[in-house]
Amino acid sequence: MKARDLTVLMGVILIILILVIPLPGGVLSVLILTNISISLLVILVAMNTxxxxxxxxxxxLLLLVTLFRLGLNVSTxxxxxxEGDAGGVVETFGSFVIGDNPLVGFVVFIILVIINFIVITKGAERVSEVGARFSLDSMPGKQMSVDADLNAGLxxxxxxxxxxxxxxxEADFHGSMDGASKFVKGDAIASIITVLINIIVGIIIGMVQMGLSIGESVELFTRLTVGDGLVSQIPALLMSTATAIVVTRSSDGSNLSADVVTQMxxxxxxxxVAAGTIFLLGLTPINFFLTTxxxxxxxxxxxxxxxxPDIPTDLDEDELDEAESSELRAPENVVSLINLDPIEFEFGYALIPLADANQGGDLLERIIMIRRQLAIELGMVIPVVRIRDNIQLNPNEYRLKIKGNEVAGGELMLDHYLAMAPDMEDDGIEGIDTEEPAFGLPAKWINEEFKDEAELSGYTVVDPPSVVSTHITEVIKRHAHTLLGREETKxxxxxxxxSHPILVEEVTPEPLAVGDVQKVLAKLLRENVSIRNLxxxxxxxxxxxxxxxxxxxxxxxxxxSLSAQITKQYMKQDKTLPVITVSGKVEKLIAENIQQTEHGNFLSLDPDKQQEIITTIHQEAEKVSLQEETAIVLCSPAVRMYLKQLLDRFLPHVIVLSYNELEPDVQVQSLGVVNIA
Structure with missing residues (x-):
């Protein structure tokens, strides 16, 4: 244990001891001066934070110092x-304040106690209470502000x-201060009671047990009581003032001294004006020399x-221009320009209301929900989306960039709704023909007056914020594998x-490096397989x-290993899975043309055969889509990877599964067969 930790522990033990063990006057004097020093240090720190x-x-700390002071009160x-003696410090304070008139000294002490109790302690308690209440009430708003800045990329x-x-x-601190201020108030009350006990009981003891006259007893115990009260009240006053300073500070990043001097x-x-007023007071009987x-x-x-302030003039205009030019050419300014945001959303000036909360825009909140949704669906933390307007775009245009490359875009009409017809040839609703950006479905931009009519006609009607939110979600899903780098994998x-330290140690850094794990996870994300089940x-x-x-x-x-997850992802509610199966002839052809090299295995198939397989799968996939089913190709585990690689360039949206990725209870329903001549 460190020495500073032992110091605090020993201090707490000392407080307990002075409550029960009588201490000689010399030790009490040392502890009293220590108490004053601690209180002085606390108020200085409070002023400079x-x-x-x-x-x-x-x-x-306020609680511990208050307890220490109360312990000293008990001992003194x-x-x-x-004994009629509480050490030299108490005796000195009492004699210095009282002088020849015990009554005046006692009145001075009472005024000091009243100032501490009614003015400083009462005010600090109220401010602490209000500060705690406002801190807790404003906490949700501050959290939302952080989320908004995060999504804006700030x-x-x-x-x-x-x-x-x-x-x-901050909320915890203000709540603690609200409670701690009650200790300060209780300490002030206890000091008053202690003074009354010391005087009344002291006078009685002096007369009965010590054989002093009433005058001598009053003089002795008034002096000691006032001295004891002062050595107690001075630290109490300092601590109360420190409490008030801490809870009333509203700083812009500088300490109290700097704020006072600067603002005053x-x-x-x-x-x-103040100088003139004071000078005029000198024309009255007030001391003229002093006021002047x-x-x-x-x-x-x-x-x-x-x-x-003096402005240096030794640099002429040309030299100043050169200095500014040199600053612009500094390496830091250039380096900062090469940073790329993982995800950027840019839009034309007509779409600013989409992101402006003052105009009712909720795009920031929607992106927060998108990131949370994708974190659950994909199992990875999506980077913040940098949102900015771009005057180079058309007013209603927007575009989405992934690592600096434009991957998607579209146009929105904020005063319209997007209507998608159940029948592509349905032209019953008047509107502007367009294409739904996320899935490429034919759609129309319609006025609000046609919204109810379109919904009654079976159209799916969506507002512009929902259109762009869906588009952003789908684009991020398709490019999630490019957003997962080594840092994110780490x-x-x-x-x-x-939660699984042994499991991680068995995989990385040996036999797999972080880069190897990243490649595996990226391959899963590329085919829309969630990596949440790490x-x-x-x-x-x-x-x-x-x-x-x-x-x-x-x-x-x-x-x-993720067969249950993959099966659930594509299986229908009746536990059937419509698929396009691959014939044994095609699987054998693929298996026979797998080339094994030191850099991995790859498919080396005759271009004509490749084209024939791709064409056949494309034809079968179109037949399946007419039945409103998802195109899923089912093959053996040995060729799944190579068949998917073959289709990636031409049919990237076709899903390829192997038999080992399906649960035993799923019923496979074949909608077609991939075969070649």
Whole structure:
């Protein structure tokens, strides 16, 4: 244990001891001076903090210091009443304040207690209560602001996490201060009661047990009580003031001293007004020399503040231009320009209301929901979407970029609705012909007056924000594999390691590096297979990575381990799976043309045969689509990977599954067969 930790622990133990063990006057003097020093240090720290969380320990420290002070009160009261002596510090304070008149000293002490209790402590308690209430009430709004900045790309995920943590800490701090201020109030009340006990009981003890006269007893115990009260009230006053400073601070990043000086002197002309007023007071019986001196100081301060700062003139205009040009050519300014945002959404000026919350736009909130939805569906954290307007685009145009490359775009008409007909040849509704951007379906932009009519006619009617949200969702899904890099994979691995440390250690960094794991996960995402079930994926990698480090084969093994997930993804509610099966002849042809190299296996098939297979699958897929079914090709595990690679360039939307990726209870329904001559 560190020495500073032991110091705090020993301090708490000391507080407990002074409550029960009588202490000699010398020890009490040391502890009293220590108490004053701690209180002075606390108020100085409170004045120099620029944010409440820089002094987050203050509520707990306030409790400990208050307990320490109460313990000293008990010890000094015991010493005063039992021995008539509480140490040199108490005696000195009492004698200095009282002087020759005990009554005056007692009145001064009472005024000090009243100021502390009624003014400072009462005010600090109220401010703490209001601060805690407002902090808790504003917490949801602050959290939403962080989410909005995150989706706008103004901050990173790490910065958002830190800001959320800061908001929670601030709420906890103000709640703690609300409770801690009650201890300060109780301490002030206890001090008053202690004073009354010391005087009343002390006078009685002095007369009965010590044999003093009433005058001597009053003089002795009044002096000791006032001295004890002062050495207690001065630290209490400092702590109460520190409490008030902490809970009333509203800083812009500077300490209290800087704020006071800066803000009090920001209007120099007002200092002239104050100086003139003080000078006029000197024309009354008030001391003329004194008022003139103070007025002169205020006027001189105003004059110094109004002086313009000296501007260096040794640089001519050409040299200044050269300096600015050099700054623009600095490497930092160039390097910052090469950074690419993972996802960018740009739109023309007519679509600004879509993202402007002041105009009713909710695109930021929709993107937050999209990222959450895709995190559940895909099992990866989608990067923040940078949203910006672009005057180079047409007013109603938008486009989506992935890592700087435009991957999708479209046009929106904010004052229209998009209507998609159940029958592509249905022209019963008047509108502007267009194409639904996410799935390429024929559609129309219709006016709001035709909305109800279109819905009654069986059209699917969607508002523009929903259109663009759906488009963004589908585009991110299709490109999720490009968004998963090594850094993102490392984050997923670290997250899994918290719950499955042994499993992660068995896979990475040996036998698979982070890059190998990333390739496997990217291959799954490329075919729309969620990687959310990381434990099962890593179990499979742990089993098969010892036999091969071919990421293509490992991805196939993982797909088979995720058979329940894949089956559920494509199976219909009646547990049937309509598919296009691959004939044994085609599978044999593919298997015979697999070339094995040191860099992996690939399909080396005659171009004519490739084209024949692709054409046949395309024809069968069109037949299936006419039946409103998804085109799924089913083949053996040995050729699935190579058949998918063959179709990727020409028929990327065709799904290819193997028999090992299906659960036993699913009923396969063949809608066609892929065969060649």
């Amino acid at each position: 620029t944010h409440v969380l820089q002094f987050s320990v203050f509520p707990t 009261t015991r010493a005063i009443l039992s 901050i990173t995920e790490q910065e958002a996490k830190e800001r959320r943590k800061t908001i929670e800490k 002197t920001q209007y120099p002309k007002l200092l002239y 001196t103070i007025a002169g100081v205020l006027a001189f301060t105003a004059y110094m503040l109004q002086r313009e 984050q997923l691995i670290d997250h899994l390691k918290e 434990p099962v994926i890593f179990e499979t990698l742990a089993d098969f990575s010892k036999m091969t480090n071919d990421t293509d084969l490992l991805a196939e093994y993982v797909r088979q």
